[in-house]
Amino acid sequence: MRVLITGGAGFIGTNLVNHLVQRGTYQVVVLDNLSTHQQHPRFPGPARFVHGDFTNKAIMAECLENIDAVVHLAALSGVIDSVEDPRPSFELNVVGSFQLLGLARAARVTCFINASTGGALLGESAVPISEAMAPNPLSPYGASKLAIEGYCSAFSAAYGLQCLTLRFSNIYGPSSGHKRSAVATFIKNIIRKEPLVIYGDGSQTRDFLYVGDLVRGIEAALVRPSPGTYQLGFGQPTALQTLTSILQKVSGRNFSIRYERHRSGEVHSTWCDISKARRELGYAPTTDLEDGLRQTWAWYLENQDAWDRQSAQPPAADS
Numbered sequence: 001m002r003v004l005i006t007g008g009a010g011f012i013g014t015n016l017v018n019h020l021v022q023r024g025t026y027q028v029v030v031l032d033n034l035s036t037h038q039q040h041p042r043f044p045g046p047a048r049f050v051h052g053d054f055t056n057k058a059i060m061a062e063c064l065e066n067i068d069a070v071v072h073l074a075a076l077s078g079v080i081d082s083v084e085d086p087r088p089s090f091e092l093n094v095v096g097s098f099q100l101l102g103l104a105r106a107a108r109v110t111c112f113i114n115a116s117t118g119g120a121l122l123g124e125s126a127v128p129i130s131e132a133m134a135p136n137p138l139s140p141y142g143a144s145k146l147a148i149e150g151y152c153s154a155f156s157a158a159y160g161l162q163c164l165t166l167r168f169s170n171i172y173g174p175s176s177g178h179k180r181s182a183v184a185t186f187i188k189n190i191i192r193k194e195p196l197v198i199y200g201d202g203s204q205t206r207d208f209l210y211v212g213d214l215v216r217g218i219e220a221a222l223v224r225p226s227p228g229t230y231q232l233g234f235g236q237p238t239a240l241q242t243l244t245s246i247l248q249k250v251s252g253r254n255f256s257i258r259y260e261r262h263r264s265g266e267v268h269s270t271w272c273d274i275s276k277a278r279r280e281l282g283y284a285p286t287t288d289l290e291d292g293l294r295q296t297w298a299w300y301l302e303n304q305d306a307w308d309r310q311s312a313q314p315p316a317a318d319s
């Protein structure tokens with residue numbers, strides 16, 4: 001299968017490219033404008049890298065030649081950034097992705113996988129959240145993901161492009177050094193001997209999913225392209241306080257925690273019901289949080305030079 005991955009040099013993309021190349025049955029084209037990276041990425045031999053922007057029609061028409069499936073990961077994914085200025089996420093995640101859908105249709109791509117989000121899109125809903133619930137985004141980022149989900153549904157129904165929307169929960173794991181998500185930020189703070197900052201009282205929950213499980217879920221969607229919306233999480237809630245306790249155990253280090261005021265745009269609690277993805281895609285995450293954090297911690301220790309070169313960012317909620 002020939003797969004084009006937009007945003008393939010990012011956190012999830014890097015892990016997905018490596019996973020698909022290792023499988024040996026995919027020809028992978030990676031498209032990325034490297035907007036979140038300082039360095040040119042290194043991919044395993046068979047993957048072809050194209051440096052470009054997915055809103056560039058000429059580049060995309062060339063990238064889409066002979067492609068069977070698109071995994072569309074490229075996006076602006078900062079929740080707090082989108083609250084500060086809602087326009088950039090609208091322009092890229094909605095207008096840009098709408099154009100890409102049209103180009104994929106014109107190129108006769110069979111399957112289009114749209115990376116979406118659970119918590120930021122559903123808002124404050126009863127947990128566990130499911131695909132059947134009415135969305136109620138709290139941030140412009142969540143709204144932008146909801147808008148393009150609508151176009152994916154329409155392109156499936158009206159034009160026969162098999163669009164699958166995968167709503168990712170809170171993803172963590174190796175190659176996330178540039179991210180500002182809770183796990184990435186906390187681990188960097190621990191290694192730098194800085195206090196951890198929690199916005200709120202720490203009782204808020206997230207459904208943390210190890211990236212290795214996520215990329216297997218994306219592959220499951222590629223091989224069973226059944227149009228619709230699927231939540232990919234671990235299926236368990238973890239309070240931020242619990243996350244910090246596990247990080248203390250995994251790292252073997254002591255650190256302090258500073259509590260600050262809750263920020264608007266962030267949901268208090270998310271926890272995904274993953275039974276639809278289990279049933280219809282054969283999705284089966286297996287990495288529990290302690291195991292996944294051990295692997296992530298090891299990656300951060302081994303790659304400190306690379307991620308430390310990026311300037312220290314204030315903690316913010318990604319995706």
Ligand SMILES: NC(=O)c1ccc[n+]([C@@H]2O[C@H](COP(=O)([O-])OP(=O)(O)OC[C@H]3O[C@@H](n4cnc5c(N)ncnc54)[C@H](O)[C@@H]3O)[C@@H](O)[C@H]2O)c1
Pocket residue numbers: 006007008009010011012013031032033034035036037052053054055072073074075076077092115116117118167168169170171172179181318319
């Ligand atoms: N990481 C999470 O926890 C999470 C949760 C829910 C949803 N998501 C979604 O998953 C997708 C991937 O997330 P990620 O964590 O890997 O993010 P990331 O920022 O690490 O990766 C995104 C990549 O897209 C590239 N990119 C951005 N704009 C581009 C453009 N105009 N043209 C080409 N490339 C461009 C960036 O350079 C980057 O490499 C996003 O759509 C995000 O909204 C992520």
